[in-house]
Amino acid sequence: MxxxxxxxxxxxxxxxxxxxxxxxxxxxxxxxxxxxxxxxxxxxxxxxxxxxxxxxxxxxxxxxxxxxxxxxxxxxxxxxxxxxxxxVENLPIQGSRTINKVAKTPQSFDWKFRVKQTFAVTPKVKASEYPYNFSGGQPDIRKFPFDEFKSHFSQTCQRPKIDDLSYGDSRGEAELIEEIATYLRRVRSITDKELMICNGSQEALYMISQLLLQPGDKVAVEQLGYPPAWAAFERTGATLIAVKQDERGINPEHLAQVFAKGKVKLLYLTPLHQYPTTVSLDISRRMQIYQLAVQYGVAIVEDDYDHEFHYDSQPIAPMAADDPAGLVIYISTFSKLMFGGARIGYVVANNALIEQVAAYKMVMNHKCNVLVQQAVAKWMQQGGFEAHLRRMTRLYQKRRDFMVQQLRSFQDKGLPIHFEVPAGGMAIWLDTGKSIIGLKEKLLPQQVYLQTEVEFSRFNELPDDLPRTKYRFIRLGFAAMNEAEVTQGLDIVMNTLYGLVSE
Ligand SMILES: Cc1ncc(COP(=O)(O)O)c(C=O)c1O
CATH class of the missing domain: 1.10.10.10 (Winged helix-like DNA-binding domain superfamily/Winged helix DNA-binding domain)
Incomplete structure (x- = not known):
């Protein structure tokens, strides 16, 4: 050498x-x-x-x-x-050299994994990067009390519960479970069920699907809905069946027909603020639907993702609060109360199911992040959580009213837009009076992100008697932006839809 x-x-x-x-x-x-x-x-x-x-x-x-x-x-x-x-005689790289010699062409050496089911690749568009982000369920993360939360986090680290920091009970931190269960009893009248913490409600949806569904099963869903939930159901090989909905929400008569055809194992509902239309399902329809579920032996997954944000009256109690047969699986999340990245959600159901979900979670990822759970539990114990909710509910109500006022002023200018003022939720479902195909793509270069009706609907091709949607609606989230941002953003949306309207 x-x-x-x-x-x-x-x-x-x-x-x-x-x-x-x-x-x-x-x-x-x-x-x-x-x-x-x-x-x-x-x-x-x-x-x-x-x-x-x-x-x-x-x-x-x-x-x-x-x-x-x-x-x-x-x-x-x-x-x-x-x-x-x-x-040495045989270098450590010798093995890969031999493979190189065996391979006839560079391509034949490219290993291909045989993926059983391919997943849609994550979209590149990131809503939060847009200055005018109308994406429907976004809270205003800028308003989160980070300083206050930091103190709970540092308390947690100063006095760690050493036992809990290891592996162990996959249901979640006992003190957080206790806090949420007490809150649900008091504010949402849910009693007599077990609760476990999940990595967001998406994980709950996924585990429930894996446990309850198999190929050939059917899942009844609202005609317009939440695609991540659909994706979890379909991963099991189950088929989605769209149920008609109208201005009062899902239609019980059509649901009865769907159930009567058989094989429906689950009904997925967003009764309080229907996703994406925001309509609240009234008590009489809830009762009819519950009776049908009992009659046909169908479990109901009730996704109550933004319960607290209800403005004009007290929100109707969840279906899980009046569930004598024990067939409702209730899921909810802290993604709107805090932010999506907190990854705290929960599932509430009878003990037999929660036991199974917990066993499934153990295999999948043991448990959720302990420190975050402990900090959230402290935040709840010391009253910060509910104070934050009260502040945000007031703020979002003001923002809803502001957006309504802005939209009415566009109506006054003669634009053919229509909407119902939502009693709660974080978005307005707006009929633009014209096709919205291609609108999203036109808005993105103008720094505006919003979701249009096509993104919540996949059922127009079904050989069913569902009315053909005309794709005229957009979902306008009002919670995440301040008044100036909403004003500027709406101007861009309306100008893009109808030409220059602000002059
Ligand atoms: C209908 C619906 N369900 C659930 C969630 C929350 O999901 P996660 O708890 O996984 O963040 C959302 C959030 O956007 C939602 O819109």
């Missing part, structure tokens, strides 16, 4: 970046490995003595010995009694 080559390799590895002795011996090992890889020194050839190498590289002999020991440990070099260090 040429002394010069080794020196060049060594100097290129920049051993002086760090002055520590450790970095030096690793850099020397690296330089020697490069020399071996590039056949500057052949397999079985003896290496220069440690003394010579030390001279060549102007380092201490001990540093060379450490580098050689490293190469021995990695299998590049071996020590022979009396003859010193030699390069």
């Amino acid at each position: 040429k002394a010069l080559t080794l020196k060049v390799f060594y100097e290129n590895s920049d051993p002086n970046k760090s002055s520590s002795k450790q970095a030096k011996y690793l850099a020397i090992a690296d330089a020697l490995r490069k020399a071996i890889r590039e056949r500057q020194i052949a397999p079985t050839e003896a290496l220069p003595s440690a003394r010579k190498l030390a001279q060549q590289l102007s380092v201490n002999r001990h540093t060379i010995m450490a580098a050689l020991a490293e190469l021995v440990a990695q299998g590049w070099v071996e020590v022979r009694e009396r003859s010193g260090y030699r390069v």
Whole structure:
């Protein structure tokens, strides 16, 4: 091996970046490995003595010995009694060289995993990057009391509950379960059920689907709905059946026909604020639907994702609050009360099901992040959570009213838009009076993000008697933006839809 080559390799590895002795011996090992890889020194050839190498590289002999020991440990070099260090006969890279020789073409060497089911690749558009983000369920994260929350987090870290920090009960932190269960009893009248914490309600939807559905089963869903829930159901091989809905929500007569055809295992509902239309399902329809579910033995998944944000009256109690048969699986989330990245959701159901969900979660990921759960529990215990909810409900109500006022002023200018003022939720479902196909794509370059009716509907091609939707609606989230942002954003939307309307 040429002394010069080794020196060049060594100097290129920049051993002086760090002055520590450790970095030096690793850099020397690296330089020697490069020399071996590039056949500057052949397999079985003896290496220069440690003394010579030390001279060549102007380092201490001990540093060379450490580098050689490293190469021995990695299998590049071996020590022979009396003859010193030699390069091994079969280099550690030999295996991959052999494969290279066997492979006929570079392509035939490209490993292809046989994925059983392919997933849609995550969309590149990130709503939160748009200054005018009308995406329907977004809270205003800028208003989250981070300083206050930080103090709960640091308390949690100052006095950690060591036992809970390990693996263990996959149902979640006992103190958070207790806090949420008490809250649900008091505010949503849900009693006599078990609760477990999940990584957002999406995880709950996924686990429930995996436990209750199999290929050939049917899941009844609202005609317009929440695609992530549909995706979880369909992953099991189950088929979605769209049920008609009108201005009062899902239609019980059509639901009865769907149930009567058989094989429906689950009904997925968003009764309080129908997603995406925001309509509240009234009590009489709820009763009819519940009776049908009992009659046909169908479980109901009730997704109550933004319960607190109801403005004109108290929200109707969830279906899970009056469930004598025990067939309602209630899911909800902190994604709207805090932010989606908190990944705290929960599922409430009878004990037999929760036991199974907990067992499933154990296999999937053991449990949710303990520190976050403990901090949220403290936030709830000390009243910060409910104070935040009260503040945000007031704010979102004002923002709803402001958006309504803005939209009415567009109506006054003669635009053919129609909407019902939503009693709650975080969005307005707006009939634009014209096709919205292509609207989203026109708005994105203008810094506006919104979702249009097509994104909530997949059923227009079904051989069913569902009315053909005309795709005229858009969903305008009002919670995440302040008045100036809403004004500017709506101007862009309306100008894009109808030409210049603000002059
Ligand atoms: C209908 C519906 N369900 C559930 C969720 C919440 O999902 P997660 O708790 O997984 O964030 C959302 C949030 O956008 C939603 O709109």
